[in-house]
Amino acid sequence: xxxxxxxxxxxLHALFYVQRALVAWFRVHIWRWKRAVVGLLLPLALGLHKPxxxxxxxxxxxxxxxxxxxxxxLEKLPLHLGLLITEEEIHFTDVANLVVWCMxxxxxxxxxxxxxxxxxxxxxxxxxxxxxxQQELLGMDSSKYSVEFMKNGTDKQEHQVLSCQSxxxxxxxxxxxxxxxxxxxxxxxxxxQKEKTLKDINVTVLDSLLRESKNIPDPDLVLxxxxxxxxxxxxxxxxxxxxxxxxxxxSDGTHSLHW
Amino acid sequence: MSWxxxxxxxxxxxxxxxxxxAGPMPKHVAFIMDGNRRFAxxxxxxxxxxxSQGFEKLAxxxxxxxxxxxxxxxxxxxSIENFKRSKEEVDGLMELARQKFSRxxxxxxxxxxxxxxxRVLGDLTLLPADLQQLIAKSVVATKAHNKCFLNVCFAxxxxxxxxxxxxxxxxxxxxxxxxxxxVSEVLLSECLYSSNSPNPDLLIRTSGEVRLSDFLLWQxxxxxxxxxxxxxxxxxxWNLCEAVLQYQLSYQSLQKARDLHREGQALQQMEEDxxxxxxxxxxxxxxxxxxxxxxxxxxxxxxxSREERVRCFLNALQMFYPVLWGxxxx
Numbered sequence: 001x002x003x004x005x006x007x008x009x010x011x012l013h014a015l016f017y018v019q020r021a022l023v024a025w026f027r028v029h030i031w032r033w034k035r036a037v038v039g040l041l042l043p044l045a046l047g048l049h050k051p052x053x054x055x056x057x058x059x060x061x062x063x064x065x066x067x068x069x070x071x072x073x074l075e076k077l078p079l080h081l082g083l084l085i086t087e088e089e090i091h092f093t094d095v096a097n098l099v100v101w102c103m104x105x106x107x108x109x110x111x112x113x114x115x116x117x118x119x120x121x122x123x124x125x126x127x128x129x130x131x132x133x134q135q136e137l138l139g140m141d142s143s144k145y146s147v148e149f150m151k152n153g154t155d156k157q158e159h160q161v162l163s164c165q166s167x168x169x170x171x172x173x174x175x176x177x178x179x180x181x182x183x184x185x186x187x188x189x190x191x192x193q194k195e196k197t198l199k200d201i202n203v204t205v206l207d208s209l210l211r212e213s214k215n216i217p218d219p220d221l222v223l224x225x226x227x228x229x230x231x232x233x234x235x236x237x238x239x240x241x242x243x244x245x246x247x248x249x250x251s252d253g254t255h256s257l258h259w
Numbered sequence: 260m261s262w263x264x265x266x267x268x269x270x271x272x273x274x275x276x277x278x279x280x281a282g283p284m285p286k287h288v289a290f291i292m293d294g295n296r297r298f299a300x301x302x303x304x305x306x307x308x309x310x311s312q313g314f315e316k317l318a319x320x321x322x323x324x325x326x327x328x329x330x331x332x333x334x335x336x337x338s339i340e341n342f343k344r345s346k347e348e349v350d351g352l353m354e355l356a357r358q359k360f361s362r363x364x365x366x367x368x369x370x371x372x373x374x375x376x377x378r379v380l381g382d383l384t385l386l387p388a389d390l391q392q393l394i395a396k397s398v399v400a401t402k403a404h405n406k407c408f409l410n411v412c413f414a415x416x417x418x419x420x421x422x423x424x425x426x427x428x429x430x431x432x433x434x435x436x437x438x439x440x441x442v443s444e445v446l447l448s449e450c451l452y453s454s455n456s457p458n459p460d461l462l463i464r465t466s467g468e469v470r471l472s473d474f475l476l477w478q479x480x481x482x483x484x485x486x487x488x489x490x491x492x493x494x495x496x497w498n499l500c501e502a503v504l505q506y507q508l509s510y511q512s513l514q515k516a517r518d519l520h521r522e523g524q525a526l527q528q529m530e531e532d533x534x535x536x537x538x539x540x541x542x543x544x545x546x547x548x549x550x551x552x553x554x555x556x557x558x559x560x561x562x563x564s565r566e567e568r569v570r571c572f573l574n575a576l577q578m579f580y581p582v583l584w585g586x587x588x589x
């Protein structure tokens with residue numbers, strides 16, 4: 001009897017894997033088809049931009065216009081948006097695209113996270129990609145948008161001079177539980193050295209300590225990419241009220257998101 | 260028994276349960292039972308009735324969990340934030356809690372039969388005194404049971420829980436039981452309200468909200484999160500199966516992530532121990548160089564003494580915990 005149940009279970013899971021694969025395949029193809037259609041119709045609609053190659057429409061144009069269009073259709077923007085990549089294979093260009101899209105739409109703080117610390121280790125590579133994509137996608141508008149990269153410990157108080165300034169932060173699991181532990185150690189040291197009493201330790205004090213090291217507001221929204229249904233250690237303290245939206249893949253290309 | 264519905268599964272439900280059980284099953288499931296008020300609005304009944312139905316659904320869900328072999332359940336019954344609701348609603352919820360806990364105390368036989376251990380997690384000092392007493396009695400009455408565990412988060416928020424765990428460790432440091440360098444992820448976990456439970460494998464939130472709302476933020480870092488749009492009083496066995504299936508699909512990746520995290524934790528601890536030993540040797544040494552063998556020996560001694568300190572601290576916490584909070588010392 002147990003063997004029968006096991007077989008049924010395997011069959012059920014096989015069905016799910018097939019369904020996921022089919023959906024993923026469909027999405028890629030439908031996106032390509034959509035892009036082709038948009039590419040064809042756009043110049044007719046705009047009536048200006050000359051395609052770089054005759055006969056084909058530069059994908060940059062369609063993306064550029066879409067970025068702006070998305071911004072106008074979004075009613076309420078999050079102050080801080082987190083990009084949580086749970087996929088094993090990470091494409092830096094696609095992530096950079098997402099970040100630039102966030103900037104174009106007017107999101108002030110964007111954080112990028114993966115639980116293996118890949119982004120943290122390849123911080124400069126990600127920065128380069130972002131700057132490259134910023135140039136490519138935003139073209140002549142890119143001077144309006146400036147991006148500030150934040151690394152832990154060396155942050156100075158950033159000034160919101162331009163309204164289009166965005167702050168990009170790369171995060172890893174060390175910024176999660178480990179940061180809380182470090183804050184706890186600090187408070188315990190203060191108690192050890194009689195600088196604080198037990199009554200001085202509460203949620204507010206702990207919160208301000210954690211905020212000091214991060215210098216970034218709590219995420220309002222997290223876009224989780226990949227099939228793993230978990231936050232995988234992303235800023236546990238800060239995601240108290242964060243909305244978590246699950247998307248399938250960061251290599252998707254469809255940036256028309258509404259919430 | 261009022262807290263666990265006495266109803267067996269139908270044939271189809273049993274079949275599905277058996278098929279699911281052929282794969283990895285969560286051992287501990289957490290529920291954010293959201294949607295009582297919306298259900299009341301939808302069904303054109305009083306909010307109080309919505310909450311009451313919500314409790315009945317909890318009893319039913321506990322039965323399903325037991326049938327699926329899930330022996331530990333944690334539920335978010337009342338947040339510290341909920342105190343901001345209307346006095347009428349808050350009083351209504353407190354009254355519901357009084358009724359349910361009083362009823363529980365009259366069902367000792369059934370509790371023993373099912374081996375249910377009830378724990379209530381939260382800042383209970385915020386509750387009316389009579390409710391605190393009822394809760395204390397229920398917890399004490401079921402303390403020795405170990406077949407299944409129900410953790411009810413009442414007057415709870417995760418940030419408050421983490422802050423109070425930090426406070427407990429600070430107490431340990433103040434009393435000289437531990438050093439501030441002994442503070443670690445593992446120790447913090449041991450000081451949380453949920454220290455007697457493993458981390459939840461699966462967290463389910465109903466009513467379509469996609470937030471954690473200050474619930475088990477520390478403990479669910481590597482849990483499977485399932486957001487379902489059904490309102491809590493309308494929750495069905497099939498909804499639960501759907502969530503368990505989701506858990507099974509994410510199982511491999513979650514195990515991998517957890518193992519990676521554990522490795523990172525161990526490395527972190529080793530680094531911390533090494534730097535403490537280095538500091539110790541520097542203080543002790545008179546400029547003499549220490550060979551690697553002695554350094555290794557010192558490291559092992561240090562780890563042993565740290566573990567002993569932590570053990571004593573946790574014992575002391577068990578003994579003094581109820582007294583400390585009651586006295587307002589912390």
